Amino acid sequence: MKKLLLSVLFLSVIGLVQAQTNLYENPEFDKIAESHKIIAIVPFKTQVKLRPKQMKDMTTEQLQRIERSEGESIQSAMYSWFLKRKKRGDLQNLEIQDPRITTAMLKKQNIDYDNIMDFTPKELANFLEVDAVISGEFETDKPMSEGASVALGLLIGFWGNTNSATINMSVHNAEDGVLLWNYNKQVRGSLGSDSENLINTLMRKASRRLAYTKHSKNDDDN
Known part of the structure; x- marks a missing residue:
């Protein structure tokens, strides 16, 4: 009977x-x-889906700031x-543009988080002078970043780990704008307490199919 209960519990966790x-x-x-030497990552367009009860104490501007963060x-x-x-040697001859440089270069083109979707990945990659650009959308029912999470907690008293998240990530070639890779993943359950844990969870298996990376045994732990 005990084994049966443990099996049911295990299957419940898997379902979560x-x-x-x-x-x-x-x-x-x-x-x-x-042939790629450098790639850039642009901010992911984010949607934080709050319940109506949570939204009543928040303005649209406050939610937009949280989503930007x-x-x-x-x-x-x-x-x-x-x-x-890269430190582990899993990236061969590939540089990743510092997000601060990415932000500064986009700002010179009057591009920011609010209007970045008005530009094609090819345009963004060319503005950033990189060989490919990684972009995407992210949807969650609770922010994972420290700043956004704290802001939300202070505004409406909403704390705790997220229950669901969806990421849609794409890699586009700069030369012709061709889609090289797209990864769409939805996860339900406790996903940790910060964005890095979330990305590690979401990318753990996808990295094995990403041309830039060599799969390492450490991917199962990081």
């Missing part, structure tokens, strides 16, 4: 973190990636993820 994953890989990605946090977490793999 059940994920939907869609992955597209351009057949030429490996070949094209060989979250999108920039995902950008930084993705940058850190790549840097860790």
Whole structure:
């Protein structure tokens, strides 16, 4: 009886973190990636889906600030993820543009978080002088970044780990704007307490199919 209960509990936990994953890989990605020397990550457009009860104590402007903070946090977490793999030797001859440089270069083109979706990935990559650009959308029912999470907690008293998150991440080639890779993943359950933990969770398996990275045994732990 005890074994049966443990089995039911185990299956319940698995169901809690059940994920939907869609992955597209351009057949030429490996070949094209060989010529790439530098890539950039732009802020992810974010939607924080709050309940009506939570929204009644928040203005539209406050929510927009939280979503901007979250999108920039995902950008930084993705940058850190790549840097860790570069340090481990999993990135060959590839540089990752510092998000601060990315922000500054986009600002010179009058591009920011609010209007970045008005530009194609090819345009963004060319403005940033990189070989490819990583962009995406992120949706969550609770912010993961420290600043956004604290702001939300102070505004409406909403704390705790997120219950669901969806990330849609794309890699586009700068030369012709071709989509090289797209990863869409939805996860339900406790995803940790910050953006870096979230990105590690979401990218753990996807990295094995990303042309820029060599899979390492450490990916199961980081």
